[in-house]
Amino acid sequence: MRDMLDQMDLANCPVRHVLDHIAAKWTTLILLELEPGPCRFNALARSLPDISRRMLTQSLRDLERDGLIARKVFATKPPSVEYALTDLGRSLLGPLCALIDWAKASAPEIATARAAFAAQA
Amino acid sequence: MRDMLDQMDLANCPVRHVLDHIAAKWTTLILLELEPGPCRFNALARSLPDISRRMLTQSLRDLERDGLIARKVFATKPPSVEYALTDLGRSLLGPLCALIDWAKASAPEIATARAAFAAQA
DNA sequence: GTGTATAAGTCTCTTTTAGAGACCGCAACG
């Protein structure tokens, strides 16, 4: 299993790169937010109140850059911008949900561990 | 799917908390490194050369705190410390590998998207 | 007995990253 990450110098490992994204913590939330359907910038900002517009822009660019979401500009006045999952982005939802399910299932156990750790420290 | 994250105010959502951990980017590497068996501090440091000792300590503490790994001190001279996956920690490897597999499978597509993005930007 | 290495970290300093929140031009709406 460890060798899942070998095969390339750790530095520019594609796997690591993906993990860094998941890691980005906001990107996963954005992907989940887009799952029901396309969404516009300010709508996303409203749905994710605790992400600053600055980070939202940045995260969206990252996701777009990697082809996980598509950005479409409509020539309305004022122009509106719609973000939507691509097929690639959608394909990530599966594994992501597996992780979320694990998190939900393990949350109590983690809470217990934390309490124990805090008590003894 | 989005409602997987609702049910609690975004702030102290257990799921989000787990994602933040995966997010921590070093923690996943550590978990994978421990998969074959227990490992000691400096051995980990050697296996993960691009993580500073400072961050290694911190990440290990985080994982220990959440009950994903166990820290055992041996009263040798000098005392040595061994880190091992707990059952809980081991149970995370499944979903984590799903994600890694996705990453490996999608890497070429992501690379293509990146190239396209760079070209047009 | 002196020098080096190991053990598991810690401490400090600098750089990077994230967050808060004001600001932009522009058009519709009241």
Next chain:
DNA sequence: CGTTGCGGTCTCTAAAAGAGACTTATACAC
């Protein structure tokens, strides 16, 4: 004529990460 909504950007500050020297004590080589 002032406000709101659009999709962001800009600046300034606060928090986090990285680099790398330092610690205490033991063991081994020379």
